[in-house]
Amino acid sequence: MKYAKWTFIGLLAVILIGFLHYTLPQHDIVRIVGTENRRIDFGENSIFWASPAGGAAQMGNRDVFFIQTQRANGKPMVYRNEDTGWGWPPYFKLDSSNLQTMAQDLVSNKADPLWVSMTHYGWRNEWLSIYPNAVSVKVVSGPDARIIPWFNIVFLILLLVAVLFVRRLWLRFRHRSIDPMFNDGPSDDGAHRRGKRFWGRMGGKNRK
């Protein structure tokens, strides 16, 4: 039973971390080598592509912008460049055409490299033919430029605060609204103290 419990918790943790890793923005230092516009036939990987613009027909294929790059470590990375619009994930990106223009403007060759920080979310997976979605591009000083992920720091702290707040909300609700129902008493007076006693009996210690 212990193994089942921990397998379940581990699975949940993997799903949650994977979800955040896919959705939160990341920065790559890359050199843009080219841009292109390719027609993509979506199949079982369609969940990893943007949903069509509002009002547009649900087609099985669509033209998609791509940005081809070389990373600082010499390995290639290809990004798609699609609007997220008002859908998921909530990047509210509506300027893919502008981003494509900027990327094309920043194309450089090996002899005279121009390094940029490519903000993106998503994963590259060759088996599934999926690409991270480029969100914005910024010129940086060099291939070893240091990027501090401020957004992720703030977001993860706020997420932790939200989780702790929901927990407190629930504990308080249980403490003040559910526990008193299982205690006998003439009125609602002193529900707080009775709740304490209840937990003292249940847990063998005095909880706050």
Added chain:
Amino acid sequence: MIAFFRFALPGLAGLTLIYVLIGVYARSLARERLEKAWEDPKTGAASCLTREEFIAQGMRAYKHSLRRKLLVLVYIVPVGVVAILVYVMNYR
């Protein structure tokens, strides 16, 4: 435009749920503050009220307090964050 409403309407529904939950929580905190204040001989027993009257009076005051009105921030802050995100993502 349809895409925007498909985002905005469920979003507003979600914010309303959060508003109600935090509202219940904040009211519960206000009530507990009053319960504690009544047990304090300086504020509670000195008021010449029964415990119920003391709490009811305090809750009426809470209803019109700034603290309760600040709950509107539950709507204002996320809408502001989305507006800033749209601006930063597309127009800067």
